[in-house]
Amino acid sequence: GENVEQHPSTLSVQEGDSAVIKCTYSDSASNYFPWYKQELGKRPQLIIDIRSNVGEKKDQRIAVTLNKTAKHFSLHITETQPEDSAVYFCAASKGSGGYQKVTFGTGTKLQVIP
Amino acid sequence: GAGVSQSPSNKVTEKGKDVELRCDPISGHTALYWYRQSLGQGLEFLIYFQGNSAPDKSGLPSDRFSAERTGGSVSTLTIQRTQQEDSAVYLCASRPRTGSGNTIYFGEGSWLTVV
Numbered sequence: 001g002e003n004v005e006q007h008p009s010t011l012s013v014q015e016g017d018s019a020v021i022k023c024t025y026s027d028s029a030s031n032y033f034p035w036y037k038q039e040l041g042k043r044p045q046l047i048i049d050i051r052s053n054v055g056e057k058k059d060q061r062i063a064v065t066l067n068k069t070a071k072h073f074s075l076h077i078t079e080t081q082p083e084d085s086a087v088y089f090c091a092a093s094k095g096s097g098g099y100q101k102v103t104f105g106t107g108t109k110l111q112v113i114p
Numbered sequence: 115g116a117g118v119s120q121s122p123s124n125k126v127t128e129k130g131k132d133v134e135l136r137c138d139p140i141s142g143h144t145a146l147y148w149y150r151q152s153l154g155q156g157l158e159f160l161i162y163f164q165g166n167s168a169p170d171k172s173g174l175p176s177d178r179f180s181a182e183r184t185g186g187s188v189s190t191l192t193i194q195r196t197q198q199e200d201s202a203v204y205l206c207a208s209r210p211r212t213g214s215g216n217t218i219y220f221g222e223g224s225w226l227t228v229v
Contacts (some may be wrong), residue, residue: 001172021161023170032216034216034217034218042222043205043221043222043223044157044205044220045220046217046218046219049149049216049217051216089156091218092160093213093216093218100145100159100164100209100211101159102147102159102160102162102207102218103159104149104156104157104159105156106156107155107156107157
């Protein structure tokens with residue numbers, strides 16, 4: 001089955017700096033890679049996703065890159081703000097076909113220091 | 115409803131008792147997932163439903179855990195003879211059918227405490 005590894009487990013950055021979180025996956029058939037943000041005591045919420053036919057996607061201060069050959073993808077947050085502090089989860093899934101199990105990474109706790 | 119609804123939101127139960135957790139997915143979503151999240155930990159996959167069938171229940175930790183889904187909608191996760199290590203947040207998520215988008219939407223979770 002799919003295995004997703006996520007690094008680092010914790011990350012502290014100064015406000016205004018950039019943050020990068022990296023994930024690798026094992027199943028080359030995975031073709032959908034979402035990122036979720038979970039604030040303390042809240043549900044995980046989708047912040048950005050990328051499909052395997054795209055190498056990069058950007059949404060304001062957030063961007064995700066995907067390297068299918070190396071089977072890794074990364075989340076980039078620029079100009080970090082204190083409200084970016086949360087736990088971030090990457091995930092890998094097969095987005096079509098009958099079997100759609102979603103496998104999550106172990107999470108990265110991001111702390112943005114004002 | 116507008117989102118994935120879970121009940122109860124909080125449950126305190128005595129060790130050895132059975133509990134049922136309910137998930138009402140977004141209308142029309144065919145895929146439904148249960149995850150477990152212990153305090154400060156990641157999202158542990160439990161079971162996945164496509165319609166009423168469960169093609170993957172490999173994440174259920176023991177035979178004390180079971181889940182069903184009826185009518186392609188509501189799902190119930192049952193934990194029998196609860197143990198203290200079952201204390202966690204149980205998150206349900208749903209997803210539209212293939213070709214209609216891949217976004218997975220989570221409920222607020224059911225916080226289970228076994229004392």
